Amino acid sequence: MKKILFIICVIFLNLVLSSTAVAQNYLGYNDRYAEILSERGLSYDAWSMSMGNAYSTLGNSYTATLFNPATLALADKVTFTTSVGLNLYRNTTNYLSNETNSDKTQTNLNQFGLVYPIKMDSAGRTFAFSFGYNHSKDFNKIIKFEAFNPDNSFIKEISSTKSAVSRQLLLSYPYYDPNTGEFFEERTILDNNLKQSGSLINEGGINNWSAGASFEFAANVFFGASINYAVGTIISNREFSETDVNDVYSTNIVTFPDSSLTAGFESFYLNDVVEWSYNGWDARFGLLYKFFNFISLGGSVKLPTTYVIQEDHYFNGNSSFSTGLKRELDIPVISSKYNITSPFEFTAAAAVNLFFVTAAAEVSYIDYTQMRFSGDIDVPTTAALNKNILEKYRQVISLRSGAEFRLPFTGLSARAGFMYNPSPLADAAKEDAKKILNAGLGISSGEGDLEFNITYSRCWWTQSGEEFGTNAPTIDQSIKVDNIMASFTVRFN
Numbered sequence: 001m002k003k004i005l006f007i008i009c010v011i012f013l014n015l016v017l018s019s020t021a022v023a024q025n026y027l028g029y030n031d032r033y034a035e036i037l038s039e040r041g042l043s044y045d046a047w048s049m050s051m052g053n054a055y056s057t058l059g060n061s062y063t064a065t066l067f068n069p070a071t072l073a074l075a076d077k078v079t080f081t082t083s084v085g086l087n088l089y090r091n092t093t094n095y096l097s098n099e100t101n102s103d104k105t106q107t108n109l110n111q112f113g114l115v116y117p118i119k120m121d122s123a124g125r126t127f128a129f130s131f132g133y134n135h136s137k138d139f140n141k142i143i144k145f146e147a148f149n150p151d152n153s154f155i156k157e158i159s160s161t162k163s164a165v166s167r168q169l170l171l172s173y174p175y176y177d178p179n180t181g182e183f184f185e186e187r188t189i190l191d192n193n194l195k196q197s198g199s200l201i202n203e204g205g206i207n208n209w210s211a212g213a214s215f216e217f218a219a220n221v222f223f224g225a226s227i228n229y230a231v232g233t234i235i236s237n238r239e240f241s242e243t244d245v246n247d248v249y250s251t252n253i254v255t256f257p258d259s260s261l262t263a264g265f266e267s268f269y270l271n272d273v274v275e276w277s278y279n280g281w282d283a284r285f286g287l288l289y290k291f292f293n294f295i296s297l298g299g300s301v302k303l304p305t306t307y308v309i310q311e312d313h314y315f316n317g318n319s320s321f322s323t324g325l326k327r328e329l330d331i332p333v334i335s336s337k338y339n340i341t342s343p344f345e346f347t348a349a350a351a352v353n354l355f356f357v358t359a360a361a362e363v364s365y366i367d368y369t370q371m372r373f374s375g376d377i378d379v380p381t382t383a384a385l386n387k388n389i390l391e392k393y394r395q396v397i398s399l400r401s402g403a404e405f406r407l408p409f410t411g412l413s414a415r416a417g418f419m420y421n422p423s424p425l426a427d428a429a430k431e432d433a434k435k436i437l438n439a440g441l442g443i444s445s446g447e448g449d450l451e452f453n454i455t456y457s458r459c460w461w462t463q464s465g466e467e468f469g470t471n472a473p474t475i476d477q478s479i480k481v482d483n484i485m486a487s488f489t490v491r492f493n
Helices: 002-025 031-038 046-050 062-066 069-074 154-159 164-168 379-392
Strands: 078-095 098-119 126-138 141-149 173-176 183-187 194-218 221-243 265-291 295-302 306-321 326-328 334-341 345-354 357-367 372-375 395-407 412-421 434-444 450-463 476-492
Touching: 031 334, 031 379, 046 412, 046 434, 046 450, 046 476, 062 069, 062 078, 062 098, 062 126, 062 194, 062 221, 069 098, 069 126, 069 194, 069 221, 069 265, 069 295, 078 126, 078 141, 098 141, 098 194, 154 164, 154 194, 154 221, 154 265, 194 265, 372 379
Parallel strands: none
Antiparallel strands: 078 098, 078 476, 098 126, 126 194, 141 194, 173 183, 194 221, 221 265, 265 295, 265 306, 295 345, 306 326, 306 334, 334 372, 345 357, 357 395, 395 412, 412 434, 434 450, 450 476
């Protein structure tokens, strides 16, 4: 009885002293979230996707607000566009030579937006403004893995962070410096020969409420600007378990010293859920020059977005022993609020229009080392996060291209496009770059007043080192994402 009371007291004190540090030490502030917030979005509307998002010299619909707002003044009629999309995320993981397949789907209302052009003078120069909504980023994601690990354990990984998780489940114990008597580290005997399984399921995205304006201030020379309010959520549901399938930790081995109740470890389970809500403002400026209706040259600059992040971190879990003892994790919700600032984004683009064929290409530059954490995080943690970004990330040049073929006198068109987005991680392999192939069809009325477009997109890449622990074996991923999007456009005087 005294031993049990002693254990309870130790757990209680450790929880009080350590629970506020759990979010920082164990799966806490994660620079990968800064990365996905800073990446350029892929999903806008079916027309732009089918052209490989090489849209910065072509746009005359609401989508131009998020590419190059200067092209809004190309619209000669009031234009309304709406889009819906289906996202299928498929992942094959290789963990300790064992493959696991998983998939997850998500359907979104991608866009509804309006462009309103106004002829300003007898020369036909146009002023146009836009307003609307766009779901530009989809965080749909799934990972599953399972294997027997003879060398390492998640329990050891967690105990090394000195958090309350492993000790509250009686899977580790405190070790004190024999000379000073001060707490030195968490130790565990459960360091290998366990069957491991885990999963990560993400959902959410970035929703943009944007307004833009464009003016043809000289013949065939357009300038535009837009403001964008980004708001959204990410829910990251991570879980893993370990089981002693070979009875390595038998009934004569205890996980907590002097406690016979912790003999015969059987299993451990941990569920870690991070819920984010965030919002931020940014602006984009663009230029466009048209050489008659033959060649178009353009470019845009997107200013950094400072996202205000509200993070709530939830934990639940359990452990069981052959003695019949079962422990439940009891850690309160850990909430924090801080900021993430994305880098500048620079884009240059060109397009050529030859009778019934249009071809376009563009290039974007983003320096991911300029991502920053700030706000209500203590100075040492902020400095460590930003230093890690400088060492871990790099500058990236992304490529996009597309072409459209219009069948004369029919209103039918076919498009194809390609995107190449290198990984922003400094040590990434070429295979980690995202490659996206796009194909689409469109049909419109004779005057283009009614238009329907549908697009299929296939994106594939590899990824290593998912954040299940710095000492955990690499989880190699082979990822394929399929998107199907349909858009409907109405134009009227």
